[in-house]
Amino acid sequence: MVVVVLGTALAAIGAGIAVGMAGLGSGIGQGIAAAGSVGAVAEDPDMFARGLIFTALPETQAIYGFLIAILLLVFSGIMGGASSLTTTAGLVAIGAGSAVGFAGLGSGMGQGITASSAAGAVVEDPDMFARGIIFTAISETQAIYGFLIAILLLVFGGIL
Amino acid sequence: MVESITTIITTLGFPSVDAFIGALFLVLAVVAVIVVISTIKPVLDMFPYTYPNARVRARSGRLFTDKEFSEIVEADNIEEVKNYLRGVPDYAKYIDQYPLEKALDAQLAESYDLVARITPDNSKEVFKFLLKKWDIRNIKSIIIAKQAGLNLDETLNLLVPFGTLTDKLDTLVEAETVTEVLNGLEGTEYPKILEDAIPLYNETGLLLPLESAMDNYLLENLLRSSATPEDDNTLLLHNYVGTMVDVANIKIILRAKADNLKYDDIEFYMISDGYQIREWKLKELMEAEDVAGVVSGLEGTSYAPMLSDAMTEYSETRSMSSFEMALDSHVFKNGKTISLKNQFGIGPMIGFLNKKEKEIRNLKIIARSKREEGYSTAMIKEMLI
Known part of the structure; x- marks a missing residue:
């Protein structure tokens, strides 16, 4: 039986928060974007590709959370190989997971709302596509901040 | 570093690092739950509107622009107008099937039908009730046709193939008289609505009491069904319906005075x-001496400024059209304002219906002008809403 020390267990919680919260935000955002895109495609079948792009945009938050979670799992020793983490490092891991998780939650939902509106705007006026993508991409920045801080915490917190 | 953290934790009053971590998780869990609930709630409120709004925005994008209206106005005759509409998929399916006015109404009814089908549950009742507009419109058309002695084909050309009474319409159009039509409505909600109006009709032979009773039934019930605002969306819907009711009442009083x-x-x-x-x-306005008294009685309401302007024109021309145009324009402007207020809720749907009504009304104005002689392009443009 594998013995998991407290530091590693904390990192596992960090990984859970990272992928859980980011996935929640991304899932809700993508659901909203998909509902808007389906409505657009129902009226104009040519909207399928553009609707798919708008629906795919809120996926990135889940990817950031997933990456941080994988890094935490690999470098905390829970998957074997690396040495176990200290309790302090485990707390840092929770910080990293929370950073990317909560940033992804807000960013994902916001991006979903914008993507849905953009899909509606594009089906109303096809020339809105590029501007719709730009507006939708702006909500990405919060997730990038969370992701960068999580990486910095992992690097300078002694986990990576 | 570990020692310094342990010292800090001890000075905070925790007996051990494990106890601190346990407390930290508890706090984090509570914060997480609060954050998740407070951020998800408003998002979930707007979620039911994303699909219908995308659909109506697609249809809004297909409405005629000012440039396209100019092209239609410049058509040489009614056939050219029809040809133009044949090139627009939303109208094309009706243009060759029905006379032009009926085709336009069918397209409008289809738009109402779409919104009633796709709108979320908290506004569905109002939009479903709004579909009775086509039943009432059809009953009114049939009784007018019977009164005027139109034949079966002429009567059928007046009917819009939408609403809940479509199965009954075949029986109603075959009736010989208005009374037979009214008897044919047995089994529907309309005999009860018309119970006060029928004696008046029998007494005077005028259709106005019958038409008015049905119009009032529609608007009163729309106002009532939208009068329990659960949220911002139903509140806006109530404002939209309420303005239509007020305008209908003001028009009746002004015409009467x-x-x-x-x-x-x-x-x-x-x-x-x-x-x-x-x-x-309303009682105060009904008791007013004349049109000017009604207009001054509306001081303090949002209808006052535009009616004061229309009053100047009425004083010169004695034509009610200045009031009617001002009030219709107010309804459209109000619809537009509402549509911009809640972009993630009911706004786009109200905006779409509002713009569609305006488009159909303008197309009917153009169609009428092209049928009759003597209307220049400039005159038609002047008449458009």
Whole structure:
């Protein structure tokens, strides 16, 4: 039986928060974007590709959370190989997971709302596509901040 | 570093690092739950509107632009107008099937039908009820046709193939007289609605009481069904419907006062309550001496400024059209304002119906002008809303 020390267990919680919260935000955002895109495609079948792009945009938050979670799992020793983490490092891991998780939650939902509106705007006026993508991409920045801080915490917190 | 953290934790009053971590998780869990609930709630409120809004925005994008309206206005004759509409998929399917006015109404009814089908549950009741507009419109068309002695084909050309009475329409159009039509409505909700109006019709032979009773039934019930605002969306819907009710009441009173009618003559035709203009105010307006008295009685409401402007024109021309155009324009402007207020809720749907109504009304104005002689392009453009 594998013995998991407290530091590693904390990192596992960090990984859970990272992928859980980011996935929640991304899932809700993508659901909203998909509902808007389906409505657009129902009226104009040519909207399928553009609707798919708008629906795919809120996926990135889940990817950031997933990456941080994988890094935490690999470098905390829970998957074997690396040495176990200290309790302090485990707390840092929770910080990293929370950073990317909560940033992804807000960013994902916001991006979903914008993507849905953009899909509606594009089906109303096809020339809105590029501007719709730009507006939708702006909500990405919060997730990038969370992701960068999580990486910095992992690097300078002694986990990576 | 570990020692310094342990010291900090001890100075905070925790007996051990494990106890601190346990407390930290508890706090984090509570914060996480609060954050998740407070951020998800408003998002979930707007979620049911994303699909219908995308659909109506797609249809809004297909509405005619000012440039396209100019092209239609410049058509040489009614056939050119029809040809133009044949090139627009939303209209093409009806243009060759029905006479032009019926085709336009069918397209409008289809738009209402779409919104009633796709709107979320909290506004569905109002939009579903709004579909009765086509039943009432069809019943009115049939009784008018019977009164005017139109034949079966002429009567059928007046009917819009939408609403809940489509199965019954075949029986109703075959009736010989207005009374037979009214008898044919047995089994529907309309005999009860018309029970006060039928004796008046029998007495005077005028269709106005019947038409008015049905119009009032529609607007009163729309106002009532939208009067329990659960959220911002139903509140806006109530504002939209309420403005239509107020405008309908103001039009009746203004027309009545222009014809020197008194309180008792008007009362039957009024919708008993309004939105901005409540029951007591309606009574006050009905008791006004003349048109100017009605206009001054509306001081303090949002209808006052535009009616004061229209009053100047009425004083010169004695034509009610200045009031009617001002009030219709107010309804459209109000619809536009509402549509911009809640972009992630009911706004786009109200905006779409509002713009569609305006488009159909303008197309009908163009169609009428092209049928009759003597209307220049500039004159038609002047008449458009």
